[in-house]
Amino acid sequence: QKEVEQDPGPLSVPEGAIVSLNCTYSNSAFQYFMWYRQYSRKGPELLMYTYSSGNKEDGRFTAQVDKSSKYISLFIRDSQPSDSATYLCAMSASNNQGGKLIFGQGTELSVKP
Amino acid sequence: NAGVMQNPRHLVRRRGQEARLRCSPMKGHSHVYWYRQLPEEGLKFMVYLQKENIIDESGMPKERFSAEFPKEGPSILRIQQVVRGDSAAYFCASSPSFGERSGYTFGSGTRLTVV
Numbered sequence: 015q016k017e018v019e020q021d022p023g024p025l026s027v028p029e030g031a032i033v034s035l036n037c038t039y040s041n042s043a044f045q046y047f048m049w050y051r052q053y054s055r056k057g058p059e060l061l062m063y064t065y066s067s068g069n070k071e072d073g074r075f076t077a078q079v080d081k082s083s084k085y086i087s088l089f090i091r092d093s094q095p096s097d098s099a100t101y102l103c104a105m106s107a108s109n110n111q112g113g114k115l116i117f118g119q120g121t122e123l124s125v126k127p
Numbered sequence: 128n129a130g131v132m133q134n135p136r137h138l139v140r141r142r143g144q145e146a147r148l149r150c151s152p153m154k155g156h157s158h159v160y161w162y163r164q165l166p167e168e169g170l171k172f173m174v175y176l177q178k179e180n181i182i183d184e185s186g187m188p189k190e191r192f193s194a195e196f197p198k199e200g201p202s203i204l205r206i207q208q209v210v211r212g213d214s215a216a217y218f219c220a221s222s223p224s225f226g227e228r229s230g231y232t233f234g235s236g237t238r239l240t241v242v
Contacts (some may be wrong), residue, residue: 020169051234057131057218057233058170102169113222113231114183115158117169 017041020103020118029127033090037103037118040084044116046106047079049088051099058102061087068117093125128144129154131221131234132201139240145214146206148237152221158182159202161194164216209241224229 020037027033035049045066050058062077064070064086070077076089084106090097103118131183147205152159157178162170187194191209197203206210206213216238222231228237 017171050156055235055238057235059233060231104170113158114172114175115160115162115186116172117162117168118171119167 015040016101016119017024018105018118021121022119025095026122026124026126029093029095029125031125033093033097033123033125034124035088035090035101037086037102037105038084039086039105039106039116041107041116042081043083043088043107044086044105047077047086048104049075049077049082050102050117052102053099059074061101067119087118094126095127100126131219131232133219133234133237135237136235137238138208139242142186142210146209146241148204148206148217148219148239148241149201150219150221150234151201152219153223156221156223156232158222158231159196159226159234160220160222161202161204161235162188162218162220164212164218164236166215170218174206178215206239209239210211211241214239214241 018039023115049062052058064077067079067081074091078087100120100122102120104115152216157227159176164170174187174194175183193205216236218236220231220233
């Protein structure tokens, strides 16, 4: 079983839709949770960072962490064609050495005009 | 302020050759991470380095792979005697402090193709 599971998609939505992306994990030591966006042939770009449980909002993006269920989500409101990319969740434990991140497989999102 | 710079962007090697991938961290960053992304897979951690020091190499294959981050110059990921299975995108990231967990900045990657 992978430490982090993420549905690879692809996910196709119309412009303006609300997008929900999710990851589940098995390691209860994970305390740091991130979402990265990766455009084709580019490096990952940090979108959201959350420590422990709770919600965080930044513009059209909302990240949620439910540690009791070992489940994290990223919501994108009013989705735009420019949001078309692969979204990667990433996590880190407080007991590891340094800042090693464990990534999900990534979900490919396509927003159609 | 330039971001994390990786070169070359694309690298083609024949089986058995050596591949050298370079990474220059962001200005002021002294911590470097290397990740590998295989087709249809997420990023996999390889190694975490501080200048002149390997902090965590738990993700490095035991053979043929090595990494360094000298006092001067870029970090180098070296793959000896490459095989087809080494074909992947290799990403470098940097951070300003030890054990940065709030996310760090990635470069655009080096895409290695072994023929």
